[in-house]
Amino acid sequence: MTLSTEDKIRVLLVDDIPETRENLRKLLYFEKDIEVVAVAMSGEEAVKLAKQYQPEIVLMDINMPGMDGVAASAAISATVPGAQIIMMSVQGETDYLRRSMLAGAKDFLIKPFSGDEMVNTIRRVHSLRPRIVAPVAADVPSHMVTMPGSSPKKENQGKIITLFSPKGGVGCSILATNLAIALRSTAECRVALVDCSLQFGDIGVLLNLTSSHTIAELSDKRGHIDAEVLDIILTPHVSGVKVLLPPAHPEQADLLTADHLRETLAVLRRMFDYVIVDTASAVEDKTLAIFDLADRILLVTTPSIPAIKSARLFFEVTGALGYAEDKIRLILNRAERQSGIGPEEIAASIKHPVMLTIPADDRAALVSVNQGIPLMMNNRNSPIAQGALKLAQALVVELSPAAEAVAAPAGADREPAGILGRLLRK
Ligand SMILES: Nc1ncnc2c1ncn2[C@@H]1O[C@H](COP(=O)(O)OP(=O)(O)O)[C@@H](O)[C@H]1O
Ligand SMILES: [Mg+2]
Incomplete structure (x- = not known):
């Protein structure tokens, strides 16, 4: 001793x-x-x-x-x-x-x-x-660092990264959880994870987190959503990530509007360095509100013909809506050699480069999902955790102030009118 x-x-x-x-x-x-x-x-x-x-x-x-x-x-x-x-x-x-x-x-x-x-x-x-000790922690009450008007980080807004897939079951949620933890552990920063799959969100299951506080509590707080309110509703995960859980009952999803989500994300990005948003597989007003505010939209797909077809349609629609292509990143998940469709073919078919390919690892994914312990916590060498780490590192670089300074601002203006409404106004 x-x-x-x-x-x-x-x-x-x-x-x-x-x-x-x-x-x-x-x-x-x-x-x-x-x-x-x-x-x-x-x-x-x-x-x-x-x-x-x-x-x-x-x-x-x-x-x-x-x-x-x-x-x-x-x-x-x-x-x-x-x-x-x-x-x-x-x-x-x-x-x-x-x-x-x-x-x-x-x-x-x-x-x-x-x-x-x-x-x-x-x-x-x-x-x-x-x-x-230092007043920069995720654990520090948010009103200490984020009260409107008093924030020294005013210029330095957090980054919103959303994961989306036109088809369910491709790995958005598993990637969202692992990406959030990867950002928290590699960049050592404040990370929030928001489950905007409002009807059947399963982030709570994937993280083995339960709480009586969910995003549904914001339904009657429109116009008054602030850091203090969110601080109460966010549920801490052992990784240090703070989680905004989805409503406990699917019908509560209807009580939340695109405006609620806009307001919430705007406050969260002042409280956190990164806000990761998981979404439901539908391009509707609420999803578009998230896309508008997002710094990056990670489009997750798998090497199957229906998924690729949906991804291509997605690029067509978002292109027509005026989202800069550069704001969207294509992630190829569950890439199996035997699928016969490689990343190059997919990139050529969708006419968009594949940012990252994550191999299939059925066993690890299943164990992790069933235990409610993300692979980033206990199996960092698994392909999915490694993929999340690479993604986190790439995003930290891409979204750094230096990289942003040379990139043009991206994104469509706020127009809460659904895809068709927006297209007709173009
Ligand atoms: N790389 C992967 N390898 C194997 N299984 C995966 C992989 N990524 C996701 N899965 C599995 O696919 C299923 C759907 O994942 P999930 O994240 O819930 O998809 P989504 O949110 O897109 O609906 C889960 O059971 C998960 O374990
Ligand atoms: Mg999901």
């Missing part, structure tokens, strides 16, 4: 197996920015040492006799708020893991993991920590 020095990341190691404790300690020994300040061999000892040493990171074994990692995490989260917990588990403990995330763990490592994986996770989780 050694004592701390000022600038290092202070780590508490917790594992009941002596060899594991020793191995972890050795792996961290040579990291100049990390210091193991204490080592505990049980949950009870971990709680005691956490209070005593006030570590910034707790590497916690999930499965220990007596007080297990989940109970110890809950106790540490309650008593040492500065400590960020990273849970260590073996494959197959997903239910356990889910409970530990609810108990306050920030991330997890699946054993066996490499030294690099561990060190990267420690640094990543630690880098999110100062947000509690």
Whole structure:
């Protein structure tokens, strides 16, 4: 056991197996920015040492006799708020893991993991920590940073990225969740995820999130939707993403109009750096309101003839409506070699380049969807999580102020009159 020095990341190691404790300690020994300040061999000892040493990171074994990692995490989260917990588990403990995330763990490592994986996770989780102190965190009450008129970030509006597909079932929602988490973890910024698939939105299921607060509460607040109202309605996910859940009942969708969505998104973009919007598969007034405000429309398609046909029609319609082509990015999801249709053929057929191809990974997708744990949380190497990461990185670059300065502003004016109405007015 050694004592701390000022600038290092202070780590508490917790594992009941002596060899594991020793191995972890050795792996961290040579990291100049990390210091193991204490080592505990049980949950009870971990709680005691956490209070005593006030570590910034707790590497916690999930499965220990007596007080297990989940109970110890809950106790540490309650008593040492500065400590960020990273849970260590073996494959197959997903239910356990889910409970530990609810108990306050920030991330997890699946054993066996490499030294690099561990060190990267420690640094990543630690880098999110100062947000509690600095007034830029997603956790900071939004009215502190976003009250109209007082916002120092007035010029710096957040970016709205929406995912759309003319056909359901192509992966919009799974990509929306993973993209939001990828942005949050790579760009370390404030991210909101809005489920505008108002009738049958399933973002809550994909994130295993439930709340009595949903977007339906905004129905009688038209003209008065502000950061304070939204702060109450947004549901926090363990990843740090704040989620605006869809109405609990499909009929409530009718209570929300395109104006509600416009107002909501305009406020959200002042509160967050990125606002990710999942949509229903219909080009109607509400969807067009989202498209108008969006900085990017990610059109998700799959390598099947009906999906490609719909995507082509989509470009025709959005072109006729005056949306700049450059605002729309084509994402090819569930790309299987055996489909026989490659990205080049699709790009040629739709006359629009494919920004990103994401391979099919049926098993990982199914497990993730059924567990309510996005792949970005526990299977970052999976093709879908990797795709989301690449997408996040590309969008951060594309939407940076420097890149925007050279790009022409895009988008049609607000015209709430449906596709036909808008076309007739052209
Ligand atoms: N790359 C992929 N590989 C395999 N299955 C996928 C992939 N992307 C999505 N899926 C699966 O497709 C189904 C529909 O995804 P979802 O995100 O709900 O689509 P949408 O929102 O477009 O209706 C889900 O069951 C999901 O697991
Ligand atoms: Mg969906």
